[in-house]
Amino acid sequence: MTTVVLVTGANSGIGLALCERLLSQDVDGLQLCLACRNMRRAQAARCALLTSFPTAQVALLQLDTSSVSSVISAAREVKVRYNRLDYLYLNAGIMPNPQFDVKAFFKGLFSSNVITMFATGEGILTQKDDVTSEGLREVFATNLFGHFLLIRELEPLLCHEALTSQVIWTSSSNAHRSAFNLEDIQHFRGNQPYSSSKYASDLLSLALNTRYNKQGLYSSVICPGFVMTSLTYSVLPAFPALLWTLLMPLLWFIRFFTNTFTLTPYNGAEALMWLFGQSPESLDPKVKYHSLTSGLGNNYTQARKMDIDLETSEALYAKLLQLESDLKMKLEEKQI
Numbered sequence: 001m002t003t004v005v006l007v008t009g010a011n012s013g014i015g016l017a018l019c020e021r022l023l024s025q026d027v028d029g030l031q032l033c034l035a036c037r038n039m040r041r042a043q044a045a046r047c048a049l050l051t052s053f054p055t056a057q058v059a060l061l062q063l064d065t066s067s068v069s070s071v072i073s074a075a076r077e078v079k080v081r082y083n084r085l086d087y088l089y090l091n092a093g094i095m096p097n098p099q100f101d102v103k104a105f106f107k108g109l110f111s112s113n114v115i116t117m118f119a120t121g122e123g124i125l126t127q128k129d130d131v132t133s134e135g136l137r138e139v140f141a142t143n144l145f146g147h148f149l150l151i152r153e154l155e156p157l158l159c160h161e162a163l164t165s166q167v168i169w170t171s172s173s174n175a176h177r178s179a180f181n182l183e184d185i186q187h188f189r190g191n192q193p194y195s196s197s198k199y200a201s202d203l204l205s206l207a208l209n210t211r212y213n214k215q216g217l218y219s220s221v222i223c224p225g226f227v228m229t230s231l232t233y234s235v236l237p238a239f240p241a242l243l244w245t246l247l248m249p250l251l252w253f254i255r256f257f258t259n260t261f262t263l264t265p266y267n268g269a270e271a272l273m274w275l276f277g278q279s280p281e282s283l284d285p286k287v288k289y290h291s292l293t294s295g296l297g298n299n300y301t302q303a304r305k306m307d308i309d310l311e312t313s314e315a316l317y318a319k320l321l322q323l324e325s326d327l328k329m330k331l332e333e334k335q336i
C-alpha cells in the first residue's frame, strides 16, 4: 500500500515543515513529491530531508504555478509517474512587494479592531502585483489559478470510485471578502491581490467539493497562522534579521492574546498535518482549519466558519473554467 503526497512550494517555510512532519510520522509506503519552481532549492530541500530520513522516498518535480505551460507539463509528468494521488497540498504562494501601512497600523492599534489586525493583517498590508508572460496577474496565477489548473489536469489521478483523495489549500486569515471582486477575479484594479487570491481559494475549495465529492475528491482550506518565513520577512525588508530576533519575545508574548501567532513553520503546519489524519467525508466544506499555538506553546487545530457562499463560489468556478479554456486555446495557437 502506498500513499502518494504532492506538495507545491515544498522547498521552504511551511511546505518544507509539512514534509518533515509527514516523514517523521513514519507513514507506511509514503511517497513524497516536492513540486518546486527552483530545482536548486528543491534539491537542497530533498537533501536535508534525506539527511534526517535516509530511507524516505522523496521525488522532485519542476513546477512553476504562475505558468500555465509549466503546470501542464508538470501534470503530464505526474501522470507518467503515479497512478493516483492521495494528497495534493496546494501550498506555493507569494505576497510580492508588500507595503506595510504604518498609518493604518497606528490607527488600528488604538481601535477595538486591534486583535483582529494583529491576527489577520487586515487593513495594514497592500502589495504591488506584476503580470506574467502569459498575461495573468502574478499573485492570482501563482496562488490560485496555477493550482486550479493543476487539479483539473490531475483529475484522473484524484478522482476514483471507492477511494478518496484530498486537496488541501494553504489559505490565510488575510482572505477577506472585501478584497475580492467577482468582476475582477485577477485583481487588476485593487492593491490587495494576496487577500483576493486567498479569498478566491476559499471559494474555489467550496466549489470543488460541490463538483467532485461524488467522485471521491475532497477539498479543504487551512490558515497556518502568523509564521516567520521568507514571505513574512519580506513584509518589512528593512528590518535586519537581528531586529526580528529581538522582536521575538514580543511576538511570543502576543501569543497569550491571540493564538494565531504560531511563529514557526513546524507550528504553522499543524492544521495541514491534522487534515492528513482525517477522514475527508467528516470535514465541513464551509470551514477553514486554523493552526493555533497557545501561550504555553501547545499546538492545536480549530475549525472556523468562512465568510463564503455557494452562489459566489459557483460564479468564480465558471469564470476560472472560461479563463482556462481561453488560455489553452492561446497556447494551442502558439504551437501551430
Ligand SMILES: NC(=O)c1ccc[n+]([C@@H]2O[C@H](COP(=O)([O-])OP(=O)(O)OC[C@H]3O[C@@H](n4cnc5c(N)ncnc54)[C@H](OP(=O)(O)O)[C@@H]3O)[C@@H](O)[C@H]2O)c1
Binding pocket: 008, 009, 010, 011, 012, 013, 014, 015, 035, 036, 037, 038, 041, 063, 064, 065, 066, 067, 091, 092, 093, 094, 142, 170, 171, 172, 173, 223, 224, 225, 226, 227, 228, 229, 230, 231, 232
Ligand atoms: N507565513 C505566514 O505567516 C503565512 C500566513 C498565511 C498563509 N501563508 C501561506 O503559506 C504558504 C507558504 O508560505 P510560507 O510562509 O511558507 O513562505 P515561503 O517560505 O516563502 O514559501 C513559499 C513557497 O512557495 C514557493 N513558490 C512561490 N512562487 C512559486 C511558483 N510560482 N511556483 C512554485 N512555487 C512557488 C516558494 O518557492 P521559491 O523558494 O522558489 O520562492 C516557496 O517554496 C503560502 O501560500 C502563503 O501564502 C503564510
